[in-house]
Amino acid sequence: MSESQKQPLEIFGLKSDLIHPGDDIFSKIKAAFQNASVLPQEHDILAVAESALATAENRVICLSDIRPGLQALEYEKLYQIDAREAELVIREADAVFGGVFGVLLTLKDGLLCPNAGIDNSNAPDDCVIFYPENPTKSAQKIMNFVFEEFGVHIGVIIADSRTQPLRLGCTGVAIGAAGFLATVDKRGDTDLFGRPLTVTRVAVADNLASAAEAVMGESNESTPFALIRNANAVFDPDAAGIVTIPPDECMYWSVLKKSE
Amino acid sequence: MSESQKQPLEIFGLKSDLIHPGDDIFSKIKAAFQNASVLPQEHDILAVAESALATAENRVICLSDIRPGLQALEYEKLYQIDAREAELVIREADAVFGGVFGVLLTLKDGLLCPNAGIDNSNAPDDCVIFYPENPTKSAQKIMNFVFEEFGVHIGVIIADSRTQPLRLGCTGVAIGAAGFLATVDKRGDTDLFGRPLTVTRVAVADNLASAAEAVMGESNESTPFALIRNANAVFDPDAAGIVTIPPDECMYWSVLKKSE
Numbered sequence: 001m002s003e004s005q006k007q008p009l010e011i012f013g014l015k016s017d018l019i020h021p022g023d024d025i026f027s028k029i030k031a032a033f034q035n036a037s038v039l040p041q042e043h044d045i046l047a048v049a050e051s052a053l054a055t056a057e058n059r060v061i062c063l064s065d066i067r068p069g070l071q072a073l074e075y076e077k078l079y080q081i082d083a084r085e086a087e088l089v090i091r092e093a094d095a096v097f098g099g100v101f102g103v104l105l106t107l108k109d110g111l112l113c114p115n116a117g118i119d120n121s122n123a124p125d126d127c128v129i130f131y132p133e134n135p136t137k138s139a140q141k142i143m144n145f146v147f148e149e150f151g152v153h154i155g156v157i158i159a160d161s162r163t164q165p166l167r168l169g170c171t172g173v174a175i176g177a178a179g180f181l182a183t184v185d186k187r188g189d190t191d192l193f194g195r196p197l198t199v200t201r202v203a204v205a206d207n208l209a210s211a212a213e214a215v216m217g218e219s220n221e222s223t224p225f226a227l228i229r230n231a232n233a234v235f236d237p238d239a240a241g242i243v244t245i246p247p248d249e250c251m252y253w254s255v256l257k258k259s260e
Numbered sequence: 261m262s263e264s265q266k267q268p269l270e271i272f273g274l275k276s277d278l279i280h281p282g283d284d285i286f287s288k289i290k291a292a293f294q295n296a297s298v299l300p301q302e303h304d305i306l307a308v309a310e311s312a313l314a315t316a317e318n319r320v321i322c323l324s325d326i327r328p329g330l331q332a333l334e335y336e337k338l339y340q341i342d343a344r345e346a347e348l349v350i351r352e353a354d355a356v357f358g359g360v361f362g363v364l365l366t367l368k369d370g371l372l373c374p375n376a377g378i379d380n381s382n383a384p385d386d387c388v389i390f391y392p393e394n395p396t397k398s399a400q401k402i403m404n405f406v407f408e409e410f411g412v413h414i415g416v417i418i419a420d421s422r423t424q425p426l427r428l429g430c431t432g433v434a435i436g437a438a439g440f441l442a443t444v445d446k447r448g449d450t451d452l453f454g455r456p457l458t459v460t461r462v463a464v465a466d467n468l469a470s471a472a473e474a475v476m477g478e479s480n481e482s483t484p485f486a487l488i489r490n491a492n493a494v495f496d497p498d499a500a501g502i503v504t505i506p507p508d509e510c511m512y513w514s515v516l517k518k519s520e
Contacts, residue, residue: 008270008272010270103511112426163511164466166510170463171466181462201428202421210469212341214471214491217462232475244426249361251423254359
């Protein structure tokens with residue numbers, strides 16, 4: 001098959017009925033494949049919405065049980081975020097850098113994210129959903145489940161959505177990955193003029209998480225899974241995790257930290 | 261056709277021979293469609309790499325002509341960026357916030373981006389490539405060309421790639437768009453429990469730019485175009501542009517600005 005006739009990248013949205021706290025994510029995934037009449041193939045990549053996984057993992061916390069501390073009450077005043085939710089963000093976050101209306105900017109497991117990944121959309125009343133406890137470990141379990149169930153090696157992405165600096169709207173981002181290299185280092189490659197590229201790493205997992213986001217939806221569309229086919233990825237069953245960079249190599253951080 | 265059998269999102273990479281300064285981008289796009297044996301259909305979205313567009317627009321500047329000022333020489337010392345390139349970044353940027361090795365963090369036309377979009381990859385020797393002069397205007401021209409040439413209404417994205425805070429690797433981002441709504445506001449929608457969503461806007465153009473990035477490549481792969489089919493987008497020939505947010509609504513910025 002010639003390069004110009006290469007198969008297109010394909011992304012299938014896989015719908016699910018409502019996922020409740022404690023549900024078995026594996027049977028939900030299996031059912032979603034069956035409902036969509038799409039079966040996973042060797043070297044497909046399955047994107048799983050972190051909120052669906054976290055709900056199945058029972059990461060739901062009810063705010064009524066939470067007593068906010070002084071810092072949380074201060075954040076409520078400053079950023080109009082529910083003090084009980086702010087309290088949970090403070091407990092979950094590795095660092096809180098500041099905030100805007102309703103949101104605290106935090107560091108969580110090396111990821112810069114709003115509210116330490118704590119979300120109140122699609123959570124039961126007066127409750128919030130934490131991030132999955134270990135997104136990459138869950139991705140590995142899902143990868144293994146699909147191999148046992150369907151006999152194919154796939155990659156798995158645990159996908160979240162968040163804004164980028166000064167951009168309106170959310171894009172997909174991978175908070176966990178397994179079965180393929182989340183980042184491909186192209187610095188050994190040459191540019192169109194045959195010179196070595198200086199700084200070019202491609203965030204394959206983030207690009208594919210955004211592609212999945214384009215079919216998964218964020219509201220009541222209940223499409224928590226997406227199957228990605230013909231992805232230009234490097235597959236390796238032992239590959240796991242998302243690579244974050246040392247703060248001093250991050251241009252955003254190098255400016256952010258000045259305000260600490 | 262039932263929801264569960266909805267057509268998958270498809271992304272075709274469209275290769276091109278090397279694009280030289282001053283080349284006609286329209287004929288390159290037409291040739292890329294023909295080489296890939298893929299013709300645009302109604303409501304497809306074409307992603308165009310900004311570097312290819314900028315080269316065709318002759319936005320190539322040779323560093324040998326540039327005399328760096330004091331600030332540029334200071335940035336060279338601080339961040340090991342070529343003082344002549346730093347001088348161009350200073351001239352092009354609306355603001356320079358700081359930097360890391362080889363990169364200055366800048367504001368350019370409301371977009372937070374490295375080096376004001378000035379790139380030395382895939383540029384002729386000792387030269388750099390500026391951003392296209394008006395990416396959205398160029399997107400509209402390409403949209404109109406495709407309608408005249410193929411008789412179909414498409415959306416067009418001018419795609420760049422950049423890192424996200426604390427993430428390793430680049431993801432796709434739209435710096436210009438036409439023919440569809442770049443951002444969809446879902447705040448009127450309800451979540452899975454029927455409650456109104458608080459803050460949920462989806463950056464459709466950025467998600468699709470990342471999806472396109474997954475097939476376009478960044479080095480010598482010479483795939484400067486990608487055709488996106490079955491995108492869940494709102495098409496409107498009059499829609500144009502990328503929405504940026506007021507700095508005080510951006511959680512990153514609200515922290516960034518403290519360091520100004």
